[in-house]
Amino acid sequence: MARESKESRHDRLRQALNEDLFLTDSELARLLGVSIQTVRLDRMEIGIPELRERTRQVAAERLRQVRAISGAEIVGELTHLVLGREGSSSLRITDDMLFTKRAIARGHYLFSQANSLAIAIVDAPVALTGLARVRYRRPVTRGEQVDARAEVLRVVGSRHLIRVVSQVNEDVVFSAKFYIVAKDDAG
Amino acid sequence: MARESKESRHDRLRQALNEDLFLTDSELARLLGVSIQTVRLDRMEIGIPELRERTRQVAAERLRQVRAISGAEIVGELTHLVLGREGSSSLRITDDMLFTKRAIARGHYLFSQANSLAIAIVDAPVALTGLARVRYRRPVTRGEQVDARAEVLRVVGSRHLIRVVSQVNEDVVFSAKFYIVAKDDAG
DNA sequence: AGTTAATTAGTACGTGCTACCAATGAGCAG
DNA sequence: CTGCTCATTGGTAGCACGTACTAATTAACT
Known part of the structure; x- marks a missing residue:
């Protein structure tokens, strides 16, 4: 059985985070069936920040929007x-x-x-x-x-x-x- | 000079977080002119969660909204x-x-x-x-x-x-x- | 067999906390 | 003044979720 390509795993990673932003690296590791280090290398490669930073960005964006709406x-x-x-x-x-x-x-x-x-x-x-x-x-x-x-x-x-x-x-x-x-x- | 009342400090705390959700306890301590422990006691008393949890809540709320709009x-x-x-x-x-x-x-x-x-x-x-x-x-x-x-x-x-x-x-x-x-x- | 890329293991360190416990100070009643 | 209480501060241990780095292992392919 050939090993899954890195590309396809990257896709699955993106997919998983798309469905749930709040997955930790260790949860992702379980989900993707690889080690936590691999998850971290993958995140680095495709430029996905860590859980806390992702959360922070989404929250900040939301605040920006809420202000825009209630202001306008x-x-x-x-x-x-x-x-x-x-x-x-x-x-x-x-x-x-x-x-x-x-x-x-x-x-x-x-x-x-x-x-x-x-x-x-x-x-x-x-x-x-x-x-x-x-x-x-x-x-x-x-x-x-x-x-x-x-x-x-x-x-x-x-x-x-x-x-x-x-x-x-x-x-x-x-x-x-x-x-x-x-x-x-x-x- | 009488010490500031706890109540008024609580107000300033709420105010500060209202303006910027992303303040850490140590930043709040500087802002309010008290120790970091006092900030934590204050947060406990008025039921304000820690920075990460606040961020998480805001982000989660946003996801709910985005789904409501793009899913439908x-x-x-x-x-x-x-x-x-x-x-x-x-x-x-x-x-x-x-x-x-x-x-x-x-x-x-x-x-x-x-x-x-x-x-x-x-x-x-x-x-x-x-x-x-x-x-x-x-x-x-x-x-x-x-x-x-x-x-x-x-x-x-x-x-x-x-x-x-x-x-x-x-x-x-x-x-x-x-x-x-x-x-x-x-x- | 030798080389390379990919993966895994492991450690040290960082942040921002919680959960404690002990010490200090300020105000006030007796 | 003494004792009591509440507020504040200092400090430590531990946790979650990372980054940064080094080293070992595995798989794949010429």
Whole structure:
């Protein structure tokens, strides 16, 4: 019986850590059927840090993301804003926004960008979406930057009608009309 | 000069860790101006685990989230599905879906749940949202479970008209109509 | 058989702790 | 002042999970 190739063991190592980040070298050794030293040599070769460092990196990344999300009620980056009138934001499509099988962004990212921009424009303590009409013009793919521009069309009492148009370069990829209801803080 | 109260030191400890999770006991000791033993006694008293355990917990939480997102093309949990006909999913509103200031879920979570459910129903390699009409009936708050039911209303060629109604208990909180365009793999 | 790459064994050391125990100091009641 | 108590500090032993290094063993192949 030929010995397993190093490459295939490396694959199994990566696979195992992919399923469970918190495996110690000794657990990996048992799992792969090799000595602990081999596991360590393997990790060195493919540049996988030790358990504690892996854990640390994941935790740090998570903290970064949590901060980004709780800091941003807005999906995308706000580039321009006149309260009660207009605004714009841009969003770069990254891998985690794609359908896994295809390099096409899931629709709700475009919706979220537009919706959060529309809400940001309404000058009120709390604004809720009441109704939306949405049109997806063409798929958006990895790496593209989506620029959304929003303007207030009409205001009736607490109800704002806002139109958002999202473009990649000069290409309209998405458009929507939102009815946003502003509520005072007591609401 | 009166010695600082233990309580206020505990506050400073919590504060310090809030700003930087990755402080070792010895760094904390320097920061708080006490010995390392005192830091450890303090941690015991207020139930803060050691650096590695804190890190581990944060990392573990992140993995839970990443899985929830990448494992599911569906937002929410799919509870029922008949391809080409109907389906349902449920989504529990957690803290990270809320506006920070208020316990109200952001609209795009409801949209995402409904949209992903609608796409799941269409029996095609790739399905894209072409158009959506969305109505938010009432705000949804922390801890509520949103059950979305979707049914195909009409199919014309590759275009599917799908209605989704989302309820909390018997209460309709959201409804939408989606035009979903099915594409074959070559598209 | 000789050479080479791969694997295993083993030791010393490092970090960041827990779990202890003993010593010191500060505040206060009797 | 004495005795008591709580808070703080110092120090040691041990543990988990490593790194870094050296040396021995095994397998594979010309």
